Amino acid sequence: MNSGITLEIPAKAEYLSLVRAVVVSAAALDPAFENQRLEDLRLAVSEATTNAIRSHANLGSEERITIRCGLTSDRIEVEVQDRGPGFNPEKITPSGSLDEPGRLNYEGGFGIPLMRVLADEIKINSADEGTTVQLVVYTPPSNDNS
Amino acid sequence: MNSGITLEIPAKAEYLSLVRAVVVSAAALDPAFENQRLEDLRLAVSEATTNAIRSHANLGSEERITIRCGLTSDRIEVEVQDRGPGFNPEKITPSGSLDEPGRLNYEGGFGIPLMRVLADEIKINSADEGTTVQLVVYTPPSNDNS
Amino acid sequence: MLGITEQFRDKWVLLQISGEIDMATGPELRQRIVQYVQEGHLHIILDLAKVDFIDSTGLGVLIGGLKRTRSHGGDLQCIGLSESLKEMFKLTGLDAVLTEKDV
Amino acid sequence: MLGITEQFRDKWVLLQISGEIDMATGPELRQRIVQYVQEGHLHIILDLAKVDFIDSTGLGVLIGGLKRTRSHGGDLQCIGLSESLKEMFKLTGLDAVLTEKDV
Ligand SMILES: Nc1ncnc2c1ncn2[C@@H]1O[C@H](COP(=O)(O)OP(=O)(O)O)[C@@H](O)[C@H]1O
Numbered sequence: 001m002n003s004g005i006t007l008e009i010p011a012k013a014e015y016l017s018l019v020r021a022v023v024v025s026a027a028a029l030d031p032a033f034e035n036q037r038l039e040d041l042r043l044a045v046s047e048a049t050t051n052a053i054r055s056h057a058n059l060g061s062e063e064r065i066t067i068r069c070g071l072t073s074d075r076i077e078v079e080v081q082d083r084g085p086g087f088n089p090e091k092i093t094p095s096g097s098l099d100e101p102g103r104l105n106y107e108g109g110f111g112i113p114l115m116r117v118l119a120d121e122i123k124i125n126s127a128d129e130g131t132t133v134q135l136v137v138y139t140p141p142s143n144d145n146s
Numbered sequence: 147m148n149s150g151i152t153l154e155i156p157a158k159a160e161y162l163s164l165v166r167a168v169v170v171s172a173a174a175l176d177p178a179f180e181n182q183r184l185e186d187l188r189l190a191v192s193e194a195t196t197n198a199i200r201s202h203a204n205l206g207s208e209e210r211i212t213i214r215c216g217l218t219s220d221r222i223e224v225e226v227q228d229r230g231p232g233f234n235p236e237k238i239t240p241s242g243s244l245d246e247p248g249r250l251n252y253e254g255g256f257g258i259p260l261m262r263v264l265a266d267e268i269k270i271n272s273a274d275e276g277t278t279v280q281l282v283v284y285t286p287p288s289n290d291n292s
Numbered sequence: 293m294l295g296i297t298e299q300f301r302d303k304w305v306l307l308q309i310s311g312e313i314d315m316a317t318g319p320e321l322r323q324r325i326v327q328y329v330q331e332g333h334l335h336i337i338l339d340l341a342k343v344d345f346i347d348s349t350g351l352g353v354l355i356g357g358l359k360r361t362r363s364h365g366g367d368l369q370c371i372g373l374s375e376s377l378k379e380m381f382k383l384t385g386l387d388a389v390l391t392e393k394d395v
Numbered sequence: 396m397l398g399i400t401e402q403f404r405d406k407w408v409l410l411q412i413s414g415e416i417d418m419a420t421g422p423e424l425r426q427r428i429v430q431y432v433q434e435g436h437l438h439i440i441l442d443l444a445k446v447d448f449i450d451s452t453g454l455g456v457l458i459g460g461l462k463r464t465r466s467h468g469g470d471l472q473c474i475g476l477s478e479s480l481k482e483m484f485k486l487t488g489l490d491a492v493l494t495e496k497d498v
């Protein structure tokens with residue numbers, strides 16, 4: 001991810017649609033990227049950015065969220081980095097399933113499970129200084145006989 | 147410009163449309179911003195970014211162009227910063243006029259004059275280490291009796 | 293950006309939603325639903341045909357609306373789901389509770 | 396993204412352009428114009444109605460096309476200018492040379 005673009009935003013919800021627009025524009029640089037996968041990526045990145053923004057609730061407004069976006073021949077990689085307090089991802093989603101009984105009793109907790117379903121790869125690195133979520137979506141091979 | 151967004155891109159023409167999309171999304175955060183001024187800003191920023199990309203022709207691809215975008219109550223401010231060789235803006239556009247006779251003999255040289263017409267304020271800071279073009283477009287007062 | 297227009301049909305309020313439902317715009321929709329229930333409009337239909345994007349906080353708003361209306365003896369239903377919205381409802385198990393209604 | 400579709404009418408080639416003409420896409424349009432002139436199609440009409448964006452490098456391509464066709468005894472004309480394109484043609488003085496043609 002030395003190449004590609006970097007976007008820094010204030011940790012405010014109003015910037016979410018801008019982040020989505022950037023990711024869509026970046027992915028559009030690869031014409032092989034299919035519409036459905038673009039939707040998946042857009043939603044996954046939006047979820048990661050929403051969590052990042054939430055994690056800054058107790059930080060000064062100068063602390064930014066960083067979104068990095070890299071395209072290579074076979075994948076698009078997006079990294080969302082916050083300076084929030086961090087968390088333990090293993091403790092959050094023990095089962096990862098969305099359709100357990102009683103699931104509707106609370107209104108949150110969809111974000112990480114959704115990201116796991118939408119992205120082809122996801123890595124969450126979290127520590128006291130912040131969290132980095134790395135999302136990878138594969139692009140189809142550019143030859144036509146797929 | 148402590149708040150606002152920052153975008154870093156490789157110095158490649160294919161990223162121009164992404165820069166425009168970002169600026170449009172950023173400006174859309176201010177609903178008072180009129181369509182026509184949005185067009186002006188989009189074009190002015192695109193011109194500045196085109197020049198910045200050109201200025202990197204002899205630089206390694208790791209050297210990025212930085213676009214900063216800040217909204218305040220009465221203006222949107224966009225700064226385009228490159229690491230190119232710099233130039234003397236005063237020498238480039240002595241008259242700044244586009245409709246001189248013989249103007250069509252060359253196909254370039256529209257960029258800076260266009261930016262001057264489109265933006266409400268423009269500052270060009272150029273030195274050996276690079277150039278920063280700062281473009282300001284005013285937003286109308288948000289009360290209705292304008 | 294979120295657009296909401298309302299129509300009253302029999303005992304139903306039909307809300308046509310346009311734009312994006314996310315952490316920025318979701319609270320407005322939540323507030324509207326709370327208000328309808330307070331005013332006694334307990335049957336709400338959301339037409340999502342013009343929604344370009346909805347994320348998990350948007351789903352949270354729908355679930356919240358469902359619980360709120362039902363706990364008052366009403367209901368909330370969604371119509372006009374695009375393919376990608378249907379997909380998302382399936383992914384989250386919401387399709388089982390937020391069913392489409394023929395209006 | 397740039398789209399170009401061609402139609403031949405009498406001695407004119409009509410090119411319908413869609414998308415954005417900038418430093419990324421301009422070279423493709425320039426190349427097409429060069430090719431027409433090489434093939435003897437010296438009269439070119441560009442329909443810009445579906446162009447969302449054109450910048451100064453795009454104008455450079457139009458000027459280049461104008462010079463190239465005229466120097467071979469042909470011409471290049473633009474139709475379908477949106478208000479903002481007209482504005483830009485005026486700003487740059489291009490409106491005086493790249494006039495609209497009734498087709
Ligand atoms: N970037 C982050 N920084 C800190 N905590 C996080 C972050 N992302 C997720 N979390 C924690 O994981 C929990 C589950 O996240 P998620 O599945 O997205 O659902 P939700 O955000 O709706 O609670 C969050 O409530 C939060 O406690």
Ligand SMILES: Nc1ncnc2c1ncn2[C@@H]1O[C@H](COP(=O)(O)OP(=O)(O)O)[C@@H](O)[C@H]1O
Binds near residue numbers: 228232451
């Ligand atoms: N960011 C920059 N870095 C270095 N030189 C620049 C920069 N911007 C403009 N210039 C110089 O100014 C000249 C005029 O720029 P402009 O008016 O945009 O027209 P054009 O780029 O078409 O030549 C350029 O040819 C270039 O020499």
